[in-house]
Amino acid sequence: MIYMDNAATTRMDERVFEAMRPYMLEQFANSAGTYGFASVSSQAVEKARKQVAFVIGAKASEIYFTSGGTESDNWALKGAAKALEGKGKHIIISAIEHHAILHSAQALEREGFEVTVLGVDSDGVVTPEKVESAIRPDTILVSIMAANNEIGTIEPIEAIGAVCKKYGVLFHTDAVQAFGHIPLDVEAMHIDMLSASAHKFHGPKGVGMLYVRRGVKLTPFMDGGAQEKKRRAGTTNVPGIVGMGAAAELAKANLDESMKKMSAVRDHLIARIESEIPHARLNGHRTNRLPGNVNFCFRFIEGEGMLMLLDAAGICASSGSACTSGSLDPSHVLLAIGLPHEIAHGSLRLSLSEATTMQEADEVVDALKGIIPRLRSMSPLYEDFVRNENK
Amino acid sequence: MYTEKVMDHFMHPRNVGEIEGASGVGTVGNAKCGDIMRIYLDIDENQVVRDAKFKTFGCGAAIATSSMATEMIIGKTVQEALAVTNKAVMDALGGLPPVKVHCSLLAEQAVHAALWDYAQKNNIRIEGLEPPVDDVDELDHEEDEE
Secondary structure, eight states: OOOOOOTOOOOOOOHHHHHHHHHTTTOOOOTOOOOOOHEEEEHHHHHHHHHHHHHHTTGGGGGEEEOOOOHHHHHHHHHHHHHHHTTTTEEEEEOOHHHHHHHHHHHHHTTTTTEEEEEOOOTTTOOOOHHHHHTTEEEEEEOOOOOTTTTTBBOOOOOHHHHHHHOOOHHHHETTTTTTTOOTTTTTOOSSEEEEGGGGTTTTTTTTEEEEEETTOOOSSSSSSSSHHHHHOOOHHHHHHHHHHHHHHHHTTHHHOOOOOOHHHHHHHHHHHHSTTEEEEESSSSBBBOTEEEEEEETTTTTTHHHHHHHHHEEEOOSSSSHHHHHSSSHHHHHHHOHHHHHHHHEEEOOOOTTTOHHHHHHHHHHHHHHHHHHHOOOOOHHHHHHHTTO | OOOOOHHHHHHSSSSSSOTTSSSEEEEOOOHHHEEEEEEEEOOOSSSSSEEEEEEEEEOHHHHHHHHHHHHTTTTTBBHHHTTTTHHHHHHHHTTOOOGGGGHHHHHHHHHHHHHHHHHHHHTOOOOTOOOOOOGGGGOOOOOOOE
């Protein structure tokens, strides 16, 4: 099997699993316990907090563990909106945010908040100028993702952060795809809140975090016990958090090397597809791009069929076609970069890890060279295209 | 999510292609929704479907329903072909996920559109055949959720 869906989730690193193991078995204490047995667990959680904070240049005290990226995004938007509604009710997001942000913003809209959804250019970039021109006196929050999950475009977060700072507006970034994959620094980038999820960088599923800059007001999202300094209730997920910490440390230590290695495989895939498969369009920014992301649209065909034939060839990938979204519309990200529906339906995302080899990349391109012509030979759109070409 | 039958018709679709000088050609669906089906019919002088071919832009279910629909109408009279419903195509495939039911409607309508084209060309009337519609999702059909 060739696994090229690392943007969906990654394989847990064995070292991460080994770090977690004792906290699932013998060291099972609730970290809130007052006995010595529990302090081993609470110390492990605090160590993980430092490991995670170090990746983004934050203080350990500014890291709040959650159940994952979706919770972190929900909390950041809804928590900040509730805490700041006395100041204003205007929020700015982009059109290519993850549904955790889009749907949280829509939920806030139903509660009387006003949301400006910024468009992107054809590469999927949100410009700082656009953010600046959308800021109003009643703007309380800007949330722009660090890197897009579908097309891999890395956003100019530092410049957007500077704009927010200039106007005194809170800045949140969904860094679920970026954390542990590209350099991030909450100070240099003027980030007030940042979401991350452990399973996107070889950690366990079901654990994430929200970085909250000291002094930022945020109402709790989960009510209950006094965990996470009374800001996020619920029994501490000790093994998960330990795993996230271990994965964060590994990601940070290997960052330069993994970026270099993945970018090389990525660029090889892009180059081969562009030169060997006709009517293919690269989606996302060509250079400001996640090291592990390849996203193409292949004209005249639909994504699900492509995924099924890839699967039959032992290759796991994903698509932004309607059939994979559960609706009749293709990916909102592909539509936001200006693609017409019929082209957006034919998208393919290949997302790599450090373990992805050049040979695997070659095998995938070779498979696509059989699959795409096969689907095109069945496509009435291709038939019409060829007919017009021959006129 | 798909039955073995659906997978079989997707992986090994029957009757893919075009028919030169077809008796009737019907294209339904639109690229916006991600499905377009085109069916070619070769109908003999006794109004029997001698051959049927298809071209489909769409998901696995769309390809499988096109394949199954063409298989089901070959050898049938136009009247019998008209009676092949989306439900019959679905049943023959062992069912479809609820979100894919519209693919079977599309296949049914593609056959109807091709029959309509045949009827127009030959200036005949096929009992019970309605002109093709643009949006199959507007059709009031029994949508079995299997």
